[in-house]
Amino acid sequence: MTLDVARIRKDFPILDRRVRGGRPLIYLDSANTSQKPRQVIDAISGFYERHNANIHRATHELSEEATAAYEGARIKVAGFVGARDESEIIFTKNISEAINLVAYSMSNASAGAPAPDRFRLGPGDEIVVTEMEHHSDLVPWQLLCQRTGATLRWFSVTPEGRLDLSGLDGLINERTKLVALVHQSNVLGTVNPVRLIADRAHAVGALVLADAAQSVPHMPVDVRDLGADFVGFTGHKMCGPTGIGVLWARRELLDEMPPFLGGGEMIETVWMDHSTFAPPPHKFEAGTMPIAEAAGLAAAIDYLNETGRESIHAHEQALLGDALTQLTGIDGLRILGPTEPEDRGTAISFEVDGVHPHDVSQVLDELGIAVRAGHHCAWPLHRALGVQASTRASFYLYNTHEEVTALIDGIRQAQKFFGVN
Amino acid sequence: MQIQSLYQEIILDHYRNPHHKGLREPFDVEVHHVNPTCGDEVTLRVALKDVGGDPVVTDVSYDSLGCSISQASASVMSDLVIGKPVSEAMRILQEFLDLMQSKGQAEPDEAVLEDAVAFAGVSKYPARIKCALLGWMAWKDATGQALDETTGQAS
Numbered sequence: 001m002t003l004d005v006a007r008i009r010k011d012f013p014i015l016d017r018r019v020r021g022g023r024p025l026i027y028l029d030s031a032n033t034s035q036k037p038r039q040v041i042d043a044i045s046g047f048y049e050r051h052n053a054n055i056h057r058a059t060h061e062l063s064e065e066a067t068a069a070y071e072g073a074r075i076k077v078a079g080f081v082g083a084r085d086e087s088e089i090i091f092t093k094n095i096s097e098a099i100n101l102v103a104y105s106m107s108n109a110s111a112g113a114p115a116p117d118r119f120r121l122g123p124g125d126e127i128v129v130t131e132m133e134h135h136s137d138l139v140p141w142q143l144l145c146q147r148t149g150a151t152l153r154w155f156s157v158t159p160e161g162r163l164d165l166s167g168l169d170g171l172i173n174e175r176t177k178l179v180a181l182v183h184q185s186n187v188l189g190t191v192n193p194v195r196l197i198a199d200r201a202h203a204v205g206a207l208v209l210a211d212a213a214q215s216v217p218h219m220p221v222d223v224r225d226l227g228a229d230f231v232g233f234t235g236h237k238m239c240g241p242t243g244i245g246v247l248w249a250r251r252e253l254l255d256e257m258p259p260f261l262g263g264g265e266m267i268e269t270v271w272m273d274h275s276t277f278a279p280p281p282h283k284f285e286a287g288t289m290p291i292a293e294a295a296g297l298a299a300a301i302d303y304l305n306e307t308g309r310e311s312i313h314a315h316e317q318a319l320l321g322d323a324l325t326q327l328t329g330i331d332g333l334r335i336l337g338p339t340e341p342e343d344r345g346t347a348i349s350f351e352v353d354g355v356h357p358h359d360v361s362q363v364l365d366e367l368g369i370a371v372r373a374g375h376h377c378a379w380p381l382h383r384a385l386g387v388q389a390s391t392r393a394s395f396y397l398y399n400t401h402e403e404v405t406a407l408i409d410g411i412r413q414a415q416k417f418f419g420v421n
Numbered sequence: 422m423q424i425q426s427l428y429q430e431i432i433l434d435h436y437r438n439p440h441h442k443g444l445r446e447p448f449d450v451e452v453h454h455v456n457p458t459c460g461d462e463v464t465l466r467v468a469l470k471d472v473g474g475d476p477v478v479t480d481v482s483y484d485s486l487g488c489s490i491s492q493a494s495a496s497v498m499s500d501l502v503i504g505k506p507v508s509e510a511m512r513i514l515q516e517f518l519d520l521m522q523s524k525g526q527a528e529p530d531e532a533v534l535e536d537a538v539a540f541a542g543v544s545k546y547p548a549r550i551k552c553a554l555l556g557w558m559a560w561k562d563a564t565g566q567a568l569d570e571t572t573g574q575a576s
Contacts (some may be wrong), residue, residue, distance in 0.1 A: 020423065021423060068437060256538050291430060356487065356488035357459070357488070358459060358461075358487075358488035358489075358490070358552060359428075359488050359490075359551070361550070362424065362425060362427065362428075362546070366423060366424040374458050374459035374460065375460045377460065379460060382460065388460050388461070388462075388486050389460045389461070390458045416487070417424075417428070418433075419437075
């Protein structure tokens with residue numbers, strides 16, 4: 001089914017904004033954070049106006065409603081990504097916290113918390129990542145290696161922006177305890193073959209974590225088909241609010257893993273000198289959680305489901321094809337990553353000869369076009385590609401072909417302004 | 422376009438033809454600063470000379486990668502501080518910092534800031550202030566270290 005973009009745009013109040021002295025907003029920064037439809041905004045304000053209470057800990061009616069909203073969101077998320085049941089869904093504040101949860105749980109196991117050996121790391125063990133990771137899926141593993149004495153290794157990236165899998169069997173070996181990789185790169189748009197890598201990792205007994213922050217918002221993702229043991233994503237990139245992220249993990253792993261944060265609601269019993277812990281998912285949710293945000297995330301999932309995830313994906317692929325064709329037609333512009341839409345998402349990073357990304361984005365901003373400039377939290381990737389920084393345009397369900405053309409015109413204006421071409 | 426207030430012709434001139442770019446000998450201290458949001462970087466060298474108890478900036482040179490604002494700012498900064506007593510150069514730095522925090526409301530003093538008055542427009546763009554300050558902060562750091570070394574040797 002074709003997406004009715006004009007109707008969709010009416011759902012997003014911010015798209016009526018004028019910026020920089022009256023220019024209509026052209027928002028091409030959804031890989032950074034997406035805009036929110038009225039339905040999500042209403043769900044959050046509706047929660048605060050009618051149902052606000054803390055969850056799981058009071059017997060009054062409002063608390064029952066708030067608990068139903070929060071746990072209902074968990075069921076919705078479970079269905080959205082194909083979890084076996086909602087106990088496999090842990091809410092966090094964002095995907096960075098979701099990844100850190102796994103890293104710190106393994107760290108706690110390594111420091112002596114009761115857990116099976118597969119969660120313990122020490123000298124001689126290896127963690128494998130890729131050169132195209134967001135800092136969120138790199139730095140936590142660097143820190144874990146630092147704490148445990150394990151060694152960090154990584155897949156390199158080809159000049160075309162794909163993972164170099166030629167050394168797969170050597171890189172993932174019997175010393176590997178965990179493989180962490182991005183499903184869809186936030187810089188290159190590249191969609192990685194998670195299943196292929198996960199199969200190799202599982203063959204040597206390693207765990208696999210997939211960073212799905214950029215894929216879940218844009219295409220149907222089934223966590224069990226993906227093949228990873230842990231999958232993280234975040235609400236604010238999928239039309240939901242900031243402040244809520246998700247970790248999905250296989251239930252048997254969650255049962256065995258030590259807790260990450262200690263506090264209220266994650267316990268079973270507490271004595272002065274020790275505690276026992278609640279079963280998953282609550283074992284990993286200490287303290288008051290983002291309750292209104294969960295209500296907002298549930299509304300975002302409803303919105304994406306009702307709009308149709310396949311239709312959204314098809315529309316984005318059409319925008320992507322258009323953008324790639326037009327961008328490659330600009331002299332002096334180089335796209336980082338695949339230049340064909342196959343196995344590729346809608347984040348397009350590029351450099352323009354003679355014009356620094358900050359300056360490109362400043363000229364675009366002047367025209368009302370919001371993009372991102374910098375290394376997009378993927379500094380090692382930029383270094384590997386021999387690029388200091390880049391400009392990134394990213395598209396979502398509410399973007400149009402006219403906006404793609406506006407981007408192209410804007411880049412040409414930047415070239416003209418700085419005396420290139 | 423409003424953007425002309427940001428990209429003054431003086432800034433674009435310094436960007437295209439930066440002054441004092443390229444690392445030079447002799448120097449007392451070399452520092453490397455980065456802007457972590459974009460990866461822009463500068464390696465900057467400072468040479469000081471003690472003239473009757475009052476250190477003077479005898480040379481500043483740098484190598485850098487970055488946007489027009491950060492490149493031009495390093496160029497203008499070097500012009501301003503080379504040959505000046507450190508105490509006076511620090512006053513100019515303070516004047517430039519005040520200008521950057523002015524949100525476009527300040528009337529910069531051209532007698533003090535010379536070409537740096539062209540950066541007044543940058544103060545209206547919060548995301549770009551760090552770009553304009555990259556070279557200045559590297560110079561401040563290097564000069565501070567050079568002064569510490571001088572003091573250290575004296576005691």
